[in-house]
Amino acid sequence: MKGDRPGLFGETARRSxxxxxxxxxxxxxxxxxxxxxxxxxxxxxxxxxxxRTASPSARRRRAGYLFSLPGLVFLALVLAYPLLYNVxxxxxxxRLTELLGGSSPFVGLDNYRTTLDDPDFWHAVRLSLVFTxxxxxxxxxIGFALALLFARPFPFNGLLRSxxxxxxxxxxxxxxxxxxxxxxxxxxxYNALLRAVGPDSLAHDWLIDPGTALAGVIFANVWVGxxxxxxxxxxxxxxxxxxxxxxxxxxxxxxxxxxRWITVPLMRPVSVTVLLLGLVYTFKVFDLxxxxxxxxxxxxxxxxxxxxxxxxxxxxxxxxxxxxGLLLLLVPLLAGAWYVRRLRGEGEAA
Amino acid sequence: MSHPVDRRGxxxxxxxxxxxxxxxxALAGCGSDKQSGTVTLxxxxxxxxxxxxxxxxxxxxxxxxxxxxxxxxxxxxxFADLERQITLGAVxxxxxxxxxxxxVSMNTLAGSGLLADLTERVEDWGQADQYYxxxxxxxxxxxxxxxxxxxSNCLALYYNTRMLDSAGVKPPTTWxxxxxxxxxxxxxxxxxxxxxxxxxxxxxxxFLPFLWQAGGDLDTFATDGATALAFLDDLVxxxxxxxxxxxxxxxxxxxxxxxxxxxxxxxxxxxLPTIKxxxxxxxxxxLPRDKxxxxxxxxxxxxxxxxxxxxxxxxxxxEYTQRPSVLVPFLVGLGNLPxxxxxxxxxxxxxDPALRLFLSQLPVxxxxxxxxxxxxxxxxxxxxxxxxxxxxxxPSAVARSAAPKIDRALEER
Numbered sequence: 001m002k003g004d005r006p007g008l009f010g011e012t013a014r015r016s017x018x019x020x021x022x023x024x025x026x027x028x029x030x031x032x033x034x035x036x037x038x039x040x041x042x043x044x045x046x047x048x049x050x051x052r053t054a055s056p057s058a059r060r061r062r063a064g065y066l067f068s069l070p071g072l073v074f075l076a077l078v079l080a081y082p083l084l085y086n087v088x089x090x091x092x093x094x095r096l097t098e099l100l101g102g103s104s105p106f107v108g109l110d111n112y113r114t115t116l117d118d119p120d121f122w123h124a125v126r127l128s129l130v131f132t133x134x135x136x137x138x139x140x141x142i143g144f145a146l147a148l149l150f151a152r153p154f155p156f157n158g159l160l161r162s163x164x165x166x167x168x169x170x171x172x173x174x175x176x177x178x179x180x181x182x183x184x185x186x187x188x189x190y191n192a193l194l195r196a197v198g199p200d201s202l203a204h205d206w207l208i209d210p211g212t213a214l215a216g217v218i219f220a221n222v223w224v225g226x227x228x229x230x231x232x233x234x235x236x237x238x239x240x241x242x243x244x245x246x247x248x249x250x251x252x253x254x255x256x257x258x259x260r261w262i263t264v265p266l267m268r269p270v271s272v273t274v275l276l277l278g279l280v281y282t283f284k285v286f287d288l289x290x291x292x293x294x295x296x297x298x299x300x301x302x303x304x305x306x307x308x309x310x311x312x313x314x315x316x317x318x319x320x321x322x323x324x325g326l327l328l329l330l331v332p333l334l335a336g337a338w339y340v341r342r343l344r345g346e347g348e349a350a
Numbered sequence: 351m352s353h354p355v356d357r358r359g360x361x362x363x364x365x366x367x368x369x370x371x372x373x374x375x376a377l378a379g380c381g382s383d384k385q386s387g388t389v390t391l392x393x394x395x396x397x398x399x400x401x402x403x404x405x406x407x408x409x410x411x412x413x414x415x416x417x418x419x420x421x422x423x424x425x426x427x428x429f430a431d432l433e434r435q436i437t438l439g440a441v442x443x444x445x446x447x448x449x450x451x452x453x454v455s456m457n458t459l460a461g462s463g464l465l466a467d468l469t470e471r472v473e474d475w476g477q478a479d480q481y482y483x484x485x486x487x488x489x490x491x492x493x494x495x496x497x498x499x500x501x502s503n504c505l506a507l508y509y510n511t512r513m514l515d516s517a518g519v520k521p522p523t524t525w526x527x528x529x530x531x532x533x534x535x536x537x538x539x540x541x542x543x544x545x546x547x548x549x550x551x552x553x554x555x556x557f558l559p560f561l562w563q564a565g566g567d568l569d570t571f572a573t574d575g576a577t578a579l580a581f582l583d584d585l586v587x588x589x590x591x592x593x594x595x596x597x598x599x600x601x602x603x604x605x606x607x608x609x610x611x612x613x614x615x616x617x618x619x620x621x622l623p624t625i626k627x628x629x630x631x632x633x634x635x636x637l638p639r640d641k642x643x644x645x646x647x648x649x650x651x652x653x654x655x656x657x658x659x660x661x662x663x664x665x666x667x668x669e670y671t672q673r674p675s676v677l678v679p680f681l682v683g684l685g686n687l688p689x690x691x692x693x694x695x696x697x698x699x700x701x702d703p704a705l706r707l708f709l710s711q712l713p714v715x716x717x718x719x720x721x722x723x724x725x726x727x728x729x730x731x732x733x734x735x736x737x738x739x740x741x742x743x744x745p746s747a748v749a750r751s752a753a754p755k756i757d758r759a760l761e762e763r
Contacts, residue, residue, distance in 0.1 A: 096437060096462040097722070184594075208594050210740050296549035297596045298736045313434045315725050316458060 090322035104319070111323035121324060123299060124307035128331075131218055131289075131303050132282045138222040139278055140271070143229025148263075150230065151237045161230075168227035176291030179220035183207050207293055210300035217289050217301050221282065229274055236270030237263070276339050280332040304328045389660045390421040391667060395450040395650075396432040397684070401623065405683025409671065417670050420663055433458065440464055447658040448667060450500060450650045453488045453717060454551060457724035459653070460491040466654040468495045471665045477672070484647045485689035488717035498668050499689035501681055502649035503618045504715035505559060506708055507638065511631040513540075513613040521635040522614075525563070525581060528638040532590035535613035542590040544603045544612035547582075547735050552600050554728045555646050555718070556616055557582075557735050559637050562644035562716060568727055571756050575731075576749035579738045581640075583745050596736045607632075618648060619708040623685050634704045636711055647715035649689060687712070723762030730755040 090111050092104040115121050150161050167175070182189045183206040191203035206216035240263065248258050286305040289295070295302035295310070302310075308328055312321035397406060410422045425446070427435050433455050439445040440462070451459065459465055472478060472495040478486060485499035507528075509521050517535050522528040532542030547553045560581060561567065566574020585591035595603070600617055607615040608628050616637065625632060637645050652671070654664040670676060672690075678697045681688055687699055687709050699705035720727060734752040737743045 096440070096458060096464075180597075205594055208597050208740065210737075210742055293597070294549050296732075296736055297740050298549075298733050298742060310729075313437070314729065316437060 086322045086325060089318055090326055092319050094318035094322075096316040096318075107319065111319040112327070114320055115324045115327065120299070120302070121307060121327075124302055124304045127214060127300075127302060128283060128304040131214060131221070131285070132279060134215075134218040135221045135225060135282045136275060136278045138218070139225035139229045140275060142222065142226050143274070144233050144271075146226065146230040147233035147237055148259075150234055161234075164227045164230065166227075167223055168225075168231075170224075172224065172285070172287040173291050175220060175224050176288045179216070179223070180207065180292045183216050183219075208297055210297045213293055213297055213300040217292055220292060221285060221288055224288065225278060225282070229278065232274045232277075233267070233270060236267050236274075239270075240266045272339070272342070276335055279335050283331050284328065388419045388421055389663050390423050391448060391658075391660055391664055392446040393422050393424045393448050393450075394427065394432060394435065394446040395424070396427050396429045396452075397450070398426045398428060402684055405680050408683065409676070409680050412676060413667055413670060417663070417666050420667060422667075436464065437462075443657075445655045445657045447655060447660055448664045449653050449655065451497075451653055453485070453499070453647065453649050453651050454555075454724070456488055456491065456497065456651065457719065457721060460496055461722045464656055465496040466656045466658065466661050466664075468497070468654060468665065468668075469493075471495075472498070475669060480690050480692050482689055482691055482712045482715075484712065484715045484717050485649060485651075488647065488719050489651050497651035497653040498672060500650045500652050500671070501684065501686035502647060502689040502712055502715070503620060503687055504645040504647050504708060504711045505556065505616055505618055506634050506636055506645065506711055507614055508607060508617055508621075508625070508632050508634050509614045510607070510610070510612075511633050513610075517613075521633060522638045523635070524638050525640045529581070529585060529588075529590070532585055532614065533588050536588075536590045539611060541592045541606070541612050543585060543614045543616070544592065544598070544606045545595055545616040546598050546600045546603050547595045547732075547739055548597060548599055549729075549732045549736060550599075551728060553596075553732050553735065555648065556600070557731060558646045558716075558718065559616075559644050560640075562646075563637070563640040563642055565641035568720060568731070568756050568760060571731070571734075572750050572753035575734065575752065576746045577640075579735060579745035579749055582735070583738050586739050586741075593739055593741075596739050619687060619705060620685065622702075622704055632704075634707045636707065636714075643714050645711050645715045647712070647717045649686070720760055721762070723759035726759035726762070727756045730759065 091106060091108060093107045093110070094104040098104045146164070150157060170178075184191070190206075194202040194204075204212060206212045206219075244262050244266075245258050248262055253261070284305050285303070286309065289301055289303055289306060290309070293301040295306045304324075305328065308321055308324045311317050311324055395406075397403075406424065410424060414421055429452075432449070432451065436445065436449065436451075436459070445464070478495075481499055482502065485502045489495055489497040489499060507521070513535055514521065514531075519531045519534050520527075522531045528543070535542035546556045557578070560578035561571070561574055564574040564577040564581075566577070582591065586593050598606075600621070603612070603615050604617055604621045604624060606612040607617070608625060608630055610630070636643060652668045654661055654668070658664055671680070674690075674693055674696070677688065677690070678693060681693075682697050687705065688694070688697070689712075694700065694709060699709050718724065718728075730752045734748045737748050738745050
């Protein structure tokens with residue numbers, strides 16, 4: 001075993017991680033949730049004791065409910081209540097004028113209809129999809145490339161990696177402001193760079209031209225997202241047993257073949273997780289875009305989250321805003337549901 | 351009248367309202383023969399910058415000393431957050447007794463039922479005619495007085511004296527002169543004119559004067575809007591105005607002016623303290639006119655919330671702040687202009703030529719008083735301006751397509 005490989009969690013953590021991908025580890029997971037009433041394949045099997053009336057398992061289950069109660073209450077307060085309130089709002093005509101009187105009439109699905117009939121909404125949906133797809137594509141490929149790079153030892157590896165992480169640690173408002181400044185045509189660093197290496201015409205007011213503003217915002221978001229992708233993918237790379245590569249090399253597989261047939265398939269679960277997290281995060285990005293362009297120029301970067309924000313806090317049409325907000329939630333929700341199903345399927349298959 | 355509590359209460363952070371209430375009422379009980387105890391009034395505003403704090407501290411201290419039985423608990427929010435906080439407060443029931451709001455917020459707040467009707471109190475007070483028409487009208491909605499103007503500002507044209515002198519250009523007074531001057535002052539990295547055309551209310555605030563100067567208003571956007579847009583489009587086409595202005599706030603514009611990247615700028619009096627700290631030699635003239643002279647009115651209004659249990663006390667506070675002996679030092683401390691005509695010859699604005707110019711523009715300054723649909727109309731205006739200045743569409747085409755949106759928004763009642 002090569003000890004000099006920069007391990008993120010150290011050697012022991014790595015071994016235990018690898019262990020958890022074995023069958024024993026797989027089964028341990030559903031088993032541990034058995035007391036909370038999981039569909040326990042492992043529950044009965046684990047305790048073959050004599051079955052009495054109020055069995056310990058029932059008592060355990062009761063205790064489990066009790067222990068999860070504070071968490072459930074917390075979730076209900078901070079998640080369920082606002083969400084339900086939002087649903088309520090979305091089927092009422094809530095405007096600033098009715099806020100105090102409380103006479104917000106029930107309007108059924110009118111708010112959804114208004115939203116779905118609004119060309120600006122669909123414009124925002126398109127922008128959000130382009131923004132998300134573009135961000136994910138570049139974040140992931142660049143992140144993957146960097147992860148491959150940092151997975152091998154070289155001088156200052158750790159230092160460079162920590163520096164890259166700073167990008168991810170910055171609050172979006174800060175990175176947004178930074179990029180707004182760097183992409184500025186007069187004073188911006190990027191245009192100075194472009195002018196230095198090429199003709200003046202390369203310099204461009206990225207955020208001022210409606211044709212390139214979205215690209216500028218995606219550029220910033222990619223920069224923000226790359227370290228996160230790299231970090232998770234690097235962890236993923238460390239879970240791949242180096243012996244597999246060694247064996248393949250002995251069998252005569254070249255570097256590309258080893259990458260294609262060992263690294264890529266084994267990285268699939270991590271990749272899916274990374275992409276999904278990226279999707280959930282990117283689809284609802286607000287602060288970065290808000291700071292960089294405020295939705296402009298014209299409406300070139302008015303992504304869905306900004307659309308919802310404006311309906312709420314610029315036009316004060318709360319009912320419509322709630323409806324649009326729930327529609328905004330739909331994409332991450334569907335992606336999340338798909339992922340959970342997939343995880344569960346994997347757990348059962350093992 | 352001197353309460354020992356005043357200074358102590360003041361020195362403590364405004365957050366200790368409850369304690370202040372208890373202590374204050376105990377003292378009021380033994381110290382005075384007034385039947386009412388001390389009430390704590392909550393007060394919201396958006397004057398967060400450091401250089402405003404001294405004026406507010408002093409005003410609040412004076413109020414607590416001079417208005418019987420009042421204690422003030424002040425909370426400040428960032429500019430963009432105040433209106434949102436008020437609407438969120440309306441949902442959660444957490445609203446202040448009094449607030450100082452942007453005058454354009456009256457469009458949104460007026461119809462909301464959130465503001466207390468001050469009509470009778472204002473009539474008894476009888477000082478309505480002391481105010482400039484624009485600021486005063488901005489507080490009158492559907493025949494009701496919903497606020498009192500506190501201070502006013504408006505836009506004018508700043509110019510760099512040295513640049514104009516060396517180019518042999520006189521400060522422009524008409525659109526043609528402005529276009530000509532801007533072109534002759536443009537060179538290299540320097541633009542002749544800088545203004546804000548950002549997609550927010552700031553950009554609209556700077557655009558509306560052009561619309562009004564063209565002789566129109568929001569309801570004639572299809573024609574006069576096209577004229578105003580074409581004028582600005584031409585400035586950009588000739589390179590006299592940077593296309594980047596679609597991303598500039600008024601603060602950015604001023605930075606360009608101070609750095610010598612713009613020979614002229616359209617901006618308000620609140621930039622004066624910043625400019626005066628630099629060695630830029632500047633002058634200020636009225637915005638150049640086309641068919642009419644016009645500028646946009648900014649400033650803040652005092653409002654009392656309808657939900658307040660202490661509207662009488664709140665009104666007493668408002669009335670107190672409007673006494674010339676209180677208002678003049680307060681506004682001087684803020685670097686703001688009065689909304690009262692009778693204060694024109696006092697304070698720094700009587701002697702400072704730049705402030706004096708801004709003050710002289712108040713009679714032609716128009717409030718953005720268009721009713722609850724204004725936010726939608728303003729958004730349509732901002733997007734129209736941006737699509738012209740970025741070369742996405744032609745002035746006439748975009749004015750024609752924006753006009754029905756604006757009309758629809760303004761019909762909203």
